[in-house]
Amino acid sequence: FAIGNQLTSHGTSKIFPSSAPTLSKHFTPKTISFPLYLANHPSKLGSRAPPPGPIRRQFPQFPWERLPNWLTYMRCLAIPGLAFLFYLPQQHTATTFLFAMASITDWWDGYLARRWDITSDFGAFLDPVADKLMVSTALILLSGRYGAIVGLPSAIILAREIAVSALREWMAQRGQRDAVQVGFQGKVKTALTMVALTMLLLVDKTKNGAFASLYSPAMLMLYACMIITVTSGSVYFRAAAPIFFRKDETGVRAENKGDDNLNCS
Numbered sequence: 001f002a003i004g005n006q007l008t009s010h011g012t013s014k015i016f017p018s019s020a021p022t023l024s025k026h027f028t029p030k031t032i033s034f035p036l037y038l039a040n041h042p043s044k045l046g047s048r049a050p051p052p053g054p055i056r057r058q059f060p061q062f063p064w065e066r067l068p069n070w071l072t073y074m075r076c077l078a079i080p081g082l083a084f085l086f087y088l089p090q091q092h093t094a095t096t097f098l099f100a101m102a103s104i105t106d107w108w109d110g111y112l113a114r115r116w117d118i119t120s121d122f123g124a125f126l127d128p129v130a131d132k133l134m135v136s137t138a139l140i141l142l143s144g145r146y147g148a149i150v151g152l153p154s155a156i157i158l159a160r161e162i163a164v165s166a167l168r169e170w171m172a173q174r175g176q177r178d179a180v181q182v183g184f185q186g187k188v189k190t191a192l193t194m195v196a197l198t199m200l201l202l203v204d205k206t207k208n209g210a211f212a213s214l215y216s217p218a219m220l221m222l223y224a225c226m227i228i229t230v231t232s233g234s235v236y237f238r239a240a241a242p243i244f245f246r247k248d249e250t251g252v253r254a255e256n257k258g259d260d261n262l263n264c265s
C-alpha cells in the first residue's frame with residue numbers, strides 16, 4: 001500500500017481511499033495505521049500541521065483546533081482567581097502557582113496555533129489582550145503590597161499598554177492592523193515581565209519568608225522590563241507614524257481629520 005507523501009498531508013480527499021487499499025508485501029500495521037487513522041478521524045487542523053502524536057491519537061474526538069483559544073480564555077479566567085487568592089492569608093505560593101501556570105499558557109497557545117497551522121485573526125487579537133489583563137492585575141496587586149517602588153513602573157507599563165491598545169484600534173479602523181501586530185520585542189517584554197511578577201508574587205509581604213532573596217533581583221528585573229516595555233511600544237508608534245501623519249488628497253493629515261467630532265476642549 002503506497003502511502004508516500006500522504007503521511008504529511010491532512011487533506012481528507014487524499015486520505016480517504018476510494019476503494020479498499022491494496023496491500024503489498026511490504027505492508028506492516030505500522031505503515032498503514034496513520035492514513036487509516038486519518039480516514040476515520042479527519043483533522044480540522046491546518047494543512048501544514050504535523051501528523052498526530054500519541055496524545056492526539058489517544059483522544060481523536062477532542063476538538064484540538066479549539067485548544068489554543070481555550071488556553072487564552074483560561075488565562076483570562078485565571079485573573080479573578082489571582083486577585084481572590086492574593087488577598088487570602090498564607091496563599092502566596094498558590095497565587096504564584098496560578099500566575100505561573102497562566103503565564104505558561106501565553107507561550108503555549110501561540111506555539112500550538114503556529115504548529116497546527118490554525119493561527120487566526122481572533123487569536124491574534126485576544127492573545128495580547130489576555131496578557132495585558134493578567135500583567136495589569138498583577139502589577140496593581142503588587143503595587144498595593146509594596147507601594148511606590150512597584151507603583152512607579154506599574155504606572156509607566158500600564159500607560160504604554162493602554163496607548164498601544166488604543167493605537168491598534170485606531171490602525172484597525174484604517175485597515176492597517178497588520179502594521180502594529182505583536183513584534184519580537186513585545187513578546188520578550190511580556191515573557192520577562194511575567195517572570196519578574198512571578199518572582200515578586202513568591203516573596204511574601206513580610207519579605208522574611210523562604211523566597212525573600214528573590215525580592216531584589218525581581219525588582220531589578222521589573223525596572224528592566226519597564227524600559228523594554230517603553231522601547232517595544234515605541235516600535236509600534238514608529239510603524240504607525242507614516243499612516244498617522246499621511247496627508248490625504250486634499251492635503252489634510254489623518255491626525256487632523258474629523259477634529260470637530262474628536263475635539264474635547
Ligand SMILES: O=P(O)(O)OC[C@H](O)CO
Nearest residue numbers: 128131182183186187190
Ligand atoms: O504588548 P504587545 O502588544 O507588544 O504584546 C506582546 C504580547 O503580550 C506577546 O504575547
